[in-house]
Amino acid sequence: MTADTDGVVPQLRELIALRATAQRRGPARHGRHGASGPAASQLRGRGMEYAESREYVAGDDVRHIDWRLTARSGRTHTKLFQAERERLSLIVADTSASLYFGTRVRFKSTQAARAGAVAVWNAIRDGDRVAAVRGSRLEPPVPPASGPRGALRVLDALVRWYAQAPADDQGLASALEAAGRLLRPGSRLIVLADPASVASLPQEVWTRLSAHHDVVVLLLFDVLEETPPEAALAFQSAQHRIELDLADSAQRARWQHVFAEPITQALAQLPGRGVRVQSLRADAPSDAWLPLLGRPQPQVA
Structure with missing residues (x-):
């Protein structure tokens, strides 16, 4: 576990501390669509x-x-x-219950909050406005704002959203729908999601988003989901207990279908929809995905 937190619940101070990590990279990159920062957005669409x-x-x-x-x-x-004088970087937070789980260093939800913080500080460094949204019919999005004040508003929301699974979670589809009401051509979306949430969406959703925006999807997963032991495992929830014998080939195949296949499919399919995508393990460095922003955007077939 980290020195600042037990890894189960994200802490505001650790998200603030990630500023130094996120801003160690070089100057804002000039990709095929132009430079990011406090100028006319040249990412996708007219900007x-x-x-x-x-x-x-x-x-x-x-x-x-x-x-x-x-x-x-x-x-x-x-x-x-x-x-537009400033690009919008919008954090889209999946808050499905499956994220609030982990076996090493931290929960997937805590890693989502930390990766989101890295994205926020990276955006602030490039002069973007930042905002955040989750799938909720009750809580409004965090409105766009620039500078440290805007960053702190988003970080505070990430701490609250990823402390525990919100009772009113409406799913990733709802979060992306709400995001659509904030976006302008040339915006950047950073989607923090469980792979199963991404797999539940029609592929056309990503094609529509990437037509006018720079879309980055981070797939949060735990090492146990990736490489489970060939042994019997017991899981306890608030409601019931379940035991799985992962030495059994049928149950192991089912496990792979539920946890591994959504990651494999997203990594294979989303680039063809114009989306940058990377898997991020819960115990990995929270800025491990930042080089993804330096790669050319995939072309929509």
Whole structure:
């Protein structure tokens, strides 16, 4: 276990301390879509915000026609845009009950909070605004803000969300739906998720998101899920106890189907949907995934 926490519940002080870890990397990278930071976003889509509409003149881009105003006025209008001054980095937190588990160093939920903190401090270093959202009908998202103040708001939310499984969790699909209401073209999404949550979503969800945003998915898993011993294991929940004989080939195959296959499938399929994806073991360094941001974005087939 770490010096700051027993690994079961994330602590705000440890998430703040990760600032130094996250910001040790080099300058903001210039990828095929341009540089990140406090300038017009060049990641995906236009990276622009709507400013106003005016009447169409010859030479205007027909893709920017304001169809609603055109229909109301009877005259063709086009939309004008202004560059976004700061990119939005949005943390999408899966809070499904399966994350609140671990056998070495820390729970998957604690690693999710720590990886999210690394993402936040990395974004602040690059001049982004940061925000966070989870699947909830009751709790609103953490609104976008920049600087240390914005970072602390998100870190506080991660501590609360990953202290214990929220009773009102609506799933990753709900979290991504809520994320869609915050996003602007060129935003970056960092999705902290259990592999099973990712496997439950239609692949088209990722294609739609990556069409206009830089999408990063971190798959949180425990070493026991990856390489279980060939032995009988007993598990205890608040409601009941279950025993599994993983020396039995049928039960071991079922285990692999539930825990290993979602990771394998996500790593194989998501890059083809334009998504950067990496698995992150609960006992690994929480910044081990940062080199992922330096790789070129995958192209959508």
